[in-house]
Amino acid sequence: MKRIGVLTSGGDAQGMNAAVRAVVRMGLENDMEVFAIYEGYQGMVDGGDQIRPIGWNDVGGILHQGGTVIGSARCAEFRERAGRLKAVRNLLMHHIDALVIIGGDGSLSGAQLLYDEWPSLVDELAQAGKISQETAVSHPHIQIAGIIGSIDNDMFGSDVTTGSDTALHRIIEATDAISSTAASHQRIFVIEVMGRRCGYLALMGAMAGGADWVFIPENPPNVDNWEDKMCELMRLGREAGRRDIIVMVAEGATDQHGAPITSEYVKQVLETRLGEETRITVLGHVQRGGAPSAFDRNLSTLLGAAAVENLQAATGPEKPFVMGIQGNKISRTPLDEALEKTRAVAQAMRDESYEEAMRLRGKSFNESFEIVRTMFRVLPHPPSPDRRRMRIAVVNAGGLAPGMNMAVRTAVRLGTDKGHIMLGVQNGIPGLIKGEIREMDWMSVSGWASRGGSELGTNRILPEGSDFYAIARTLEEHKIDGVLMIGGWTGYDSVLKLMENRHTFPANNIPMVCIPATINNNLPGAELCIGADTALNNIVEAVDKIKQSAVASRRVFVVEVMGRNCGYLALMSAMATGAERVYTNEEGITSSNLIADVKELVTGFSRGKRLGLMIRNENANKVYTTTFISALFEEEGGDLFDVREAILGHLQQGGDPSPFDRILATRLTSHGIKRLEELIDAGDASCYAIGQIGGSLQFTNMEDVPRLSDMEKKRPKKQWWMDLRPIARDLAKPAPH
Numbered sequence: 001m002k003r004i005g006v007l008t009s010g011g012d013a014q015g016m017n018a019a020v021r022a023v024v025r026m027g028l029e030n031d032m033e034v035f036a037i038y039e040g041y042q043g044m045v046d047g048g049d050q051i052r053p054i055g056w057n058d059v060g061g062i063l064h065q066g067g068t069v070i071g072s073a074r075c076a077e078f079r080e081r082a083g084r085l086k087a088v089r090n091l092l093m094h095h096i097d098a099l100v101i102i103g104g105d106g107s108l109s110g111a112q113l114l115y116d117e118w119p120s121l122v123d124e125l126a127q128a129g130k131i132s133q134e135t136a137v138s139h140p141h142i143q144i145a146g147i148i149g150s151i152d153n154d155m156f157g158s159d160v161t162t163g164s165d166t167a168l169h170r171i172i173e174a175t176d177a178i179s180s181t182a183a184s185h186q187r188i189f190v191i192e193v194m195g196r197r198c199g200y201l202a203l204m205g206a207m208a209g210g211a212d213w214v215f216i217p218e219n220p221p222n223v224d225n226w227e228d229k230m231c232e233l234m235r236l237g238r239e240a241g242r243r244d245i246i247v248m249v250a251e252g253a254t255d256q257h258g259a260p261i262t263s264e265y266v267k268q269v270l271e272t273r274l275g276e277e278t279r280i281t282v283l284g285h286v287q288r289g290g291a292p293s294a295f296d297r298n299l300s301t302l303l304g305a306a307a308v309e310n311l312q313a314a315t316g317p318e319k320p321f322v323m324g325i326q327g328n329k330i331s332r333t334p335l336d337e338a339l340e341k342t343r344a345v346a347q348a349m350r351d352e353s354y355e356e357a358m359r360l361r362g363k364s365f366n367e368s369f370e371i372v373r374t375m376f377r378v379l380p381h382p383p384s385p386d387r388r389r390m391r392i393a394v395v396n397a398g399g400l401a402p403g404m405n406m407a408v409r410t411a412v413r414l415g416t417d418k419g420h421i422m423l424g425v426q427n428g429i430p431g432l433i434k435g436e437i438r439e440m441d442w443m444s445v446s447g448w449a450s451r452g453g454s455e456l457g458t459n460r461i462l463p464e465g466s467d468f469y470a471i472a473r474t475l476e477e478h479k480i481d482g483v484l485m486i487g488g489w490t491g492y493d494s495v496l497k498l499m500e501n502r503h504t505f506p507a508n509n510i511p512m513v514c515i516p517a518t519i520n521n522n523l524p525g526a527e528l529c530i531g532a533d534t535a536l537n538n539i540v541e542a543v544d545k546i547k548q549s550a551v552a553s554r555r556v557f558v559v560e561v562m563g564r565n566c567g568y569l570a571l572m573s574a575m576a577t578g579a580e581r582v583y584t585n586e587e588g589i590t591s592s593n594l595i596a597d598v599k600e601l602v603t604g605f606s607r608g609k610r611l612g613l614m615i616r617n618e619n620a621n622k623v624y625t626t627t628f629i630s631a632l633f634e635e636e637g638g639d640l641f642d643v644r645e646a647i648l649g650h651l652q653q654g655g656d657p658s659p660f661d662r663i664l665a666t667r668l669t670s671h672g673i674k675r676l677e678e679l680i681d682a683g684d685a686s687c688y689a690i691g692q693i694g695g696s697l698q699f700t701n702m703e704d705v706p707r708l709s710d711m712e713k714k715r716p717k718k719q720w721w722m723d724l725r726p727i728a729r730d731l732a733k734p735a736p737h
Contacts, residue, residue, distance in 0.1 A: 002032045002033075002097050002098060002311070002312065003032065003033045003034075003035065003094065003095050003096045003097050003098070004023070004027055004032055004033075004034055004035070004096065004097065004098040004099065004100060004308070004311060005034075005035045005036075005037045005044075005051065005091065005094075005096045005098070005099050005100070006020055006023045006024065006034065006035070006036055006037065006054075006070070006099070006100045006102070007036075007037035007038075007040050007041070007043065007044065007070065007099070007100075007101055007102070007103075008020065008040060008068040008070055008071070008072045008102045008103060008149060009040035009041055009072055009073075009075075009101060009102070009103035009106075009107035009110070010040070010072060010074070010103040010104045010106055010107040010149070010150075011072070011104060011150070011151075011288065012066075012067045012068050012072050012149075012163075012288055013104075013149040013150055013151050013161070013162050013163025013164075013166075013167075013288065014066050014067075014151070014162075014163045014166035014167070014288070014289075014290065014291070014292035014293070014296050015149070015162040015163050015166065015292040015296035015297060015299060015300035016067070016068040016072075016102055016149050016162065016163070016300065017059075017062040017063065017065050017066075017067070017068060017069055017292075017300075018062075018063050018292065018296070018297045018298075018300035018301050018304070019100075019102050019147050019149070019162060019300035019301070019303060019304040020036070020059060020062070020068065020069065020070060020102070020304070021059040021062055021063060021301070021304070021731070022300065022301045022302075022303070022304025022305045022308075022731060023100045023304040023305075023307060023308055024036075024054050024055075024056070024058070024059045025056060025059065025730070025731045026304065026305045026308040026309065026727075026730065026731065027308050028055070028056055028736070029730050029731075030308065030309075030312050032308070032312065033053065034053065034054055035051055035052060035053055035054065035094055035096060036051075036052060036053075036054040036058075036070045037050065037051050037070070038050045038051070038052075038070050038071050039070075039071040039072065039073045040071065040072045040073045040074075040075060040103070040107070041073070041075035041078040041087065041107070041110060042073040042074075042075040042077070042078070043071070043073075044075075044078070044087040044090060044091065045075060045077050045078055045083050045086045045087045045090070046086075046090075047086070047089070047090030047093065048090075051090055051091075051094055051096075054070075055735070056735035056736065057735050060578075060735075061551075061578075063297055063301075063576070063577065063578045064291045064292070064297075064540075064544050064547075064577075065291065066166075066288075066289050066290045066291055066292060067289075068102075072103075078110060079110075081117070081121075084113070084114060084117060084121060085121055085124065085125060087114070088114075088118065088121045088122060088125060089125055089130055089131060091142070092122070092125070092131050092135050092139055093131075095135075095139070097139065097142070097143060098142065098143035098144070098145070098311045098314075099111070099142065099143070099144045099145070100144075100145045100146075100147065100304070100307045100308070100311070101144060101145070101146050101147070102146075102147045102149040102162070103146075103148075103149050103150075104148065104149065104150035104152070104154075104155065105148075105150070105154065105155045105339065105342050105343075107149075108146045108148070108155070108322065108335060108338070108339065109339055111144050111146055111320055111335065112144075112320055112335050112336055112339060114142065114144070115141075115142060115144050115319070115320045115335075118141060118142045119140065119141070122136050122139060122140070123136065140317070141316075141317045141318075143311050143314050143318055143320075144320035144321075144335070145307035145308075145310055145311050145320070145321060145322075145323060146307075146320060146321065146322040146323070146335055146338075147162060147300070147303045147304065147307055147322070147323055148161040148162060148322060148324065149161070149162045149163060150162070150163060150164070151163040151164050151166070151167035151194060151195075151201070151287055151288055152164065152194065152195045152196050152198045152200065152201065153195075153198065153200040153201070154195070154196060154197070154198030154200065154342070154345075155322075155338060155342045156333070156337075156338045156339075156341035156342045156345075157322040157324040157331075157333040157335075157337075157338035157342075158322070158323075158324025158325050158326075158331070158333075159324070159325055159326055159327065159364075159695060160295075160299065160325060161324075162296060162299060162300045162303065163288070163292070163296060164200065164201065164296075165293045165295040165296050165299070165659070165660060166290070166291075166292045166293045166295075166296045167194065167201055167287040167288065168201060168204055168205060168208065168659040168660075169293050169537075169658065169659060170283065170286055170287045170289075170290065171191075171193055171201060171205040171209070171283060171287060171659075172205065172208050172209050172450075172658075172659045172662075174191065174281065174283055174286075175191060175205065175208075175209035175210075175211070175246060175248075175450075176209065176450045176656060178191065178246065178281060179209070179210070179244045179246060179447075179450065180244075182243070182244035182245065182246065183243040183244035183447075184243075185277075186238075186243050186244075186276075187244075187245075187276070187277050187278070187279060188234065188245040188246075188247065188270050188274070188276050188277070188278040188279070189244075189245070189246050189247070189278070189279050189280075189281060190247045190249060190263045190266050190267050190270070190278060190279070190280045190281070191205075191211075191246060191247070191248050191249065191263075191280075191281050191283065192249045192250075192251060192262075192263040192280065192281070192282040192283065193205055193248065193249070193250060193251065193283055193287065194251055194283070194284070194287050194288075195217075195250045195251060195252060196251065196252050197217045197252040197345075197346060197349060198217065198218075198250075198252070198345075199214075199216025199217050199218050199219070199250045199252075199253070200365070201250065201287070202214050202215065202216050202248050202249065202250035202253075203216050203250075203365070203368055203369060203372060204368065204659065204663055205248055205659075206246075206248040206372055207368060207371065207372050207375070207662070207663060207666055208449065208659040208662035208663055208666075209246065209248070209449065209450070210246070210375075210447070210448075210449030210450065211246040211247065211248045211376075212233070212234070212237060212242070212245050212246055212247060212376060213230055213233065213234075213246075213247045213248070213376060214247070214248040214249075214250075214372060214376075215247075215248070215249045215250060215253035215261050215266070216250045216253060216369075217250055217252040217253055217254060217349055217357075218345075218349065218354060218357045218358050218361055218365075219354055219357075219358055219369060220253070220254050220255050220256045220261070220354060221255060221256065221261075222256060224255075224256075226255065227269045227273065228273075230247075230269070230270075231269065231270065231273040231274055233376070233378060234270065234274060234276075235274060236378040236379075237378045240378050240379060240443060241443055241446075242378075242446065247266055247270070249261065249262070249263045249266055256352065256354070257352070258352060263280050263282060264280065267279075267280050291544065293537055293540075293658070294533070294536040294537045294539075294540040294572065294573070294576045295533060295536075295537075295660060297540070297575070297576040298572060298575050298576050299325060301575055301576075301727070301731065302325070302330055302724070302727065303323045303324070303325070303330065305727050305730075305731070306323050306330045306332075307323045310323070310332060319334050319335065319336065320334070320335035320336070321333060321334055321335055322334075322335050322338045326694070326695040327527070327692065327693070327694035327695035327696070328527050328528070328692075328694070328720055328721075329694060329695075341360070344360055345357050345360045345361065348360060364667075367667070367670070368663075368666075368667070371410075371414070371666060371667075371670050374413065374414060374417050375410075375413055377413075377417065377442075379442055380413070380416040380417040380418075380419075380442050381417055381418075381419070382419075383419035384419055387418070387419055388680075388681070389419050389420055389421060390415075390420045390421070390481045390482065390676075390677065390680050391420070391421045391423060391478065391479050391480050391481050392411075392415055392420055392421070392422055392423065392480070392481060392482050392483070392484060392673075392676060393423045393424075393425050393432075393437065393475075393478070393480045393482070393483045393484070394408055394411050394412065394422060394423065394424055394425065394440075394456070394483075394484045394486065395425040395428060395429070395431070395432060395456075395483060395484070395485050395486065395487070395491070396408070396425075396428055396454045396456045396457065396458035396486050396487055396491075396517075397428045397429055397458055397459070397460075397485060397486075397487035397488070397490045397491035397494055398428075398458060398459075398460055398487035398488030398489055398490035398491050398517070398518055399458070399460060399488055399490075399518060399519070399520070399653065400453060400454055400458055400519075400531075400653045401487070401488065401517040401518050401519055401529070401530050401531025401532075401653070401661075402452045402453075402519075402530075402531050402534035402535070402653065402654075402655060402656065402657035402658070402661055403517060403530040403531050403534065403657040403658075403661035403662060403664065403665040404453075404454045404456075404458065404486055404487075404517050404530065404531070404665075405445075405448040405449070405451045405452075405453065405454065405455050405657075406448065406449055406530075406657060406661070406662045406665040406666060406669075407486045407515055407517060407530060407665040407666075407668070407669045408424070408445060408448065408455065408456060408486065409445040409448040409449060410665065410666045410669040410670060410673075411484055411486075411669050411672070411673055412424075412440045412441075412442070412444065412445045413442060413445065414669070414670055414673050415673055416440075416441060416442050418673075418677070420677075421439060422439070422440045422441075423437050423438070423439055423440065423478060423480065424437065424438055424439075424440045424444075424456050425437050425456065426438070426456060426457055427456075427457035427458075427459065428456075428457060428458045428459045428461060428487075428490075429459070429461050429462065429463055429467075429471075429490070429494055430459065430461055431456075431457065432463075432471050432474055433463065433467050433470045433471055433474070434470070434474075435470075435473075435474045435477065435478070437474070437478055449662060450656050450657075450662075451656065452534075452654060452655050452656045452657060453654075458487060459490075460490045461490070462490060462493055462494055462497065463494055463497055463498070464497075468497075468498070468501045468504070468505055468508075469505065471498065471505075471507075471508075472505035472506075472507040472508060473507075475507040475508070475510065476507045480510065481510060481680045482510050482511045482512065482513070482676045482679065482680050483495075483510065483511075483512040483513075484512075484513055484515065484669070484672055484673065484676060485512055485513070485514045485515065486514075486515040486517050486530075486669070487514075487515075487517050487518070488516070488517060488518030488520065488522075488523065488529070489518065489520075489522065489523065489714045491514055491517075492514050492523060492689065492702070492705060495512050495514055495687055495702055496702060496705060496706070498512070499512075499687055499702060499703075502685075509685040510680075510685055511676055511679035511680060511684060511685050511686055511687060511688075512687040512688075512702070513672045513673075513675055513676045513679075513687070513688050513689070513690060514687070514688070514689040514690070514702065515530070515665075515668050515669055515672050515690060516529040516530060516668070516689065516690070516691050517529060517530035517531055517665070518530075518531055518532070519531040519532050519534070519535035519562060519563075519569065519652060519653055520532070520562065520563050520564050520566045520568070520569070520715075521563075521566060521568040521569070522563070522564065522565070522566035522568070522714060522715040522716065523689070523691070523716070524689070524700065524704075524705050524708035524709045524716040524717075525689045525690075525691040525693070525698070525699075525700030525704075525705070525708065525716075526689065526690075526691025526692060526693070527691065527692055527693055527694075527720050528664065528691075528692055529691075530657075530661050530664055530665045530668065531653070531657070531661055532568065532569070532661075533658045533660040533661045533664070534655065534656075534657050534658040534660075534661050535562065535569055535652040535653065536569060536572055536573055536576070537658050538648075538651055538652050538654070538655060539559075539561055539569060539573040539577075539648060539652060540573055540576045540577055542559075542646070542648055542651065543559060543573065543577045543579075543613070543615075544577065546559065546613075546646055547577065547611060547613060550610075550611045550612070550613065550644075551610050551611045553642070554605065554610050554611075554640070554641050554642070555611070555612070555641055555642050555643065555644060556601060556611075556612030556613070556614070556633055556637065556641050556642070556643045556644075557612070557613055557614070557643075557644050557645070557646055558614045558616060558626050558629050558630045558633070558643065558644075558645045558646070559579075559613070559614065559615050559616065559645075559646045559647075559648065560615075560616050560617075560618055560626040560645065560646070560647040560648065561573060561615060561616070561617060561618065561648055561652065562618055562648070562649075562652050562653075563585075563617050563618060563619070564585075564618065564619055564714065564715075565585045565619050565713040565714060565715055566585070566586075566617075566713075566714075566715045566719070567582070567584025567585055567586050567587070567617045567620070568719070568721055569617070569652070570582050570583065570584050570615050570616065570617035570620075571584060571721060571722075571724065571725065571728060572721065572724075573615055574615045574728055574732070575724065575727070575728040575731075575732075577613065577615070578613070578731075578732055579613040579614060579615045579732060580600075580612065580613060580614070580732045580733065580734070581597055581613075581614045581615070581732075582614070582615045582616075582617075582728065583614070583615070583616040583617060583620040583621070583624075583629075584617045584620055585617055585619045585620050585621075585713070586719070586722065587725075588620065588621055589620050589621040589624040589629075591624075594624065594629065594632060597614070597633075598632065598633060598636045598637075600734065601633065601636075601637065601640075601641070602636065602637065602640060603734075604734050605637070605640040605641045606640060609734070612633075612641065614629070616629065626645050626647060627645060629645075630643045630644070630645040631643075664692070667692075667697065668690050668691070668692070668697065671690055671697050672690050675688060675690065675699060686701065686702075687701070687702040687703075688700060688701055688702060689702060689705065
């Protein structure tokens with residue numbers, strides 16, 4: 001039987017507890033013995049009670065907790081060989097064969113060093129008589145899996161690291177709140193965020209929060225008089241009507257000569273040169289604290305499970321590796337390679353080779369930086385006489401998706417900056433039918449980044465009959481060259497219907513690009529849709545509160561979530577909250593399912609269980625409704641537990657969009673506008689849908705949508721998240737007896 005140890009090290013990051021829970025439960029599920037190493041490397045060096053077995057129920061109820069329940073500490077002793085000798089002896093005393101180490105680049109550098117020195121450390125211990133020769137022979141190597149736990153998102157091997165999404169939530173919550181008071185007083189705010197020598201949090205915080213300027217370590221101001229340039233921009237912003245001004249500063253920001261750019265210095269410059277009152281907000285460790293976001297819970301869960309599976313599959317000496325995520329797929333990278341590439345970025349900045357540092361950060365980072373630079377402009381570039389001015393209509397269609405406003409804002413600003421005339425269609429397809437269209441300029445979308453809802457309006461009305469003539473007339477009257485459709489199934493279906501009617505209405509022969517925006521996450525050609533992350537966080541926040549109520553009262557809750565015929569929200573919220581059962585339309589519900597679930601609940605509560613949580617997709621079954629299931633469980637539970645149902649309804653669509661949805665909306669729309677330009681320039685009337693597939697943005701020809709979709713169920717034929725069902729089931733089931 002393989003024995004594995006799990007530890008968290010370095011600065012804490014939200015989601016570490018979810019990773020620990022996944023490692024423990026997946027290890028036990030696979031017949032391993034699991035040991036928790038408390039207080040990180042310090043616990044490994046100290047040994048004794050700091051290394052002890054950890055059971056299934058020991059990690060119950062920790063998914064929603066910030067920090068790390070097994071503790072973390074900096075350990076100077078481990079940096080010395082003598083300290084590592086102690087650590088190896090303590091591991092061998094417990095016959096631990098493998099480690100899962102959750103931490104940042106410093107912690108994982110320690111892991112690589114431990115692996116490299118292991119044979120010589122074991123040999124030295126054996127020669128000194130501190131371990132038996134038999135022990136030395138039976139443990140010739142150590143297997144190590146790393147999980148990057150860092151809010152900074154500063155390490156190679158994963159697109160996103162555990163904790164960075166939650167840190168962005170904290171930054172955006174603060175930025176949104178500060179923006180309102182800044183606008184009230186026409187005041188400038190300088191916000192300092194964490195990230196050490198990585199500008200990810202500052203850059204993405206600026207993009208998602210609609211900031212007016214950002215300083216990041218990888219790309220310092222390229223002129224010595226950057227102070228003059230910044231202040232001139234702020235002055236012009238005031239003249240253009242901006243009431244709030246936000247400057248985002250990464251804690252490691254410098255000028256091009258390596259001199260620090262501090263939030264205090266930025267404040268002094270703004271106050272001295274503009275004569276305006278300026279305030280500083282240093283967010284500090286609030287970025288590390290609090291409950292992890294839904295994304296971080298699920299990411300950490302998947303990484304923890306994958307780490308154990310990879311360790312279990314190892315049969316001999318194997319280099320340490322890092323589990324990460326590329327797009328939506330779990331990836332594995334050799335640890336030494338991840339460390340080497342991470343250090344290369346730091347070295348480039350030390351050498352003041354900032355172009356190299358930006359290149360090493362990757363394509364997505366660079367694209368985001370260019371988008372943010374355009375968004376910072378006070379007014380767009382004046383139209384070029386040599387460039388065609390296109391007339392592009394922007395439409396929202398389908399159910400409301402948080403992030404629609406950010407998509408419209410991005411389209412209007414990027415399109416206007418290129419000299420195009422951007423036309424906002426009011427109230428979805430009916431607005432297109434009635435010709436309710438207005439020209440939108442740069443400032444008309446000011447403040448839209450943080451707003452939930454849809455300022456343009458949206459609905460699920462599809463065109464039919466005479467509507468096609470009316471739409472064709474609108475397109476002709478407004479001389480529309482192309483359409484950007486931001487929405488869900490209604491938007492996609494509307495474009496397909498307009499394409500079908502091209503032979504009757506030639507005005508429809510213009511290119512159209514669809515941007516996926518629906519909380520249901522049920523569109524072909526897109527693994528993640530704008531709005532789904534916000535809805536998922538809304539569900540998780542509500543269920544966290546429900547669980548507190550249930551624990552206090554020995555209660556089972558049956559929670560109904562949206563999604564129509566797609567179970568994405570149900571499954572992902574079940575994984576993020578630790579629900580023990582999830583009912584989806586894809587799998588359906590049978591009477592035998594319900595009988596088995598009742599038996600499991602009765603057995604669990606008779607043994608002291610205090611909480612039951614079931615999550616049901618709204619269309620899981622027409623007969624076995626949420627009310628039916630609740631009544632069945634109530635009847636069978638007797639005096640052991642009572643049952644409540646919670647239908648979350650439209651709160652899932654409400655609230656301000658999450659940072660993830662704001663960033664996704666910006667990136668998708670940026671590429672969508674660019675494709676629309678190319679099609680119009682080429683006289684090509686093809687229609688496409690854009691989406692993130694794997695780690696890249698891809699376009700799907702709209703003619704292929706029916707082939708890729710279950711048109712009756714209104715969802716893709718292949719849904720990537722369905723592969724996650726076994727993990728969700730295994731980690732949420734009751735402790736084995």
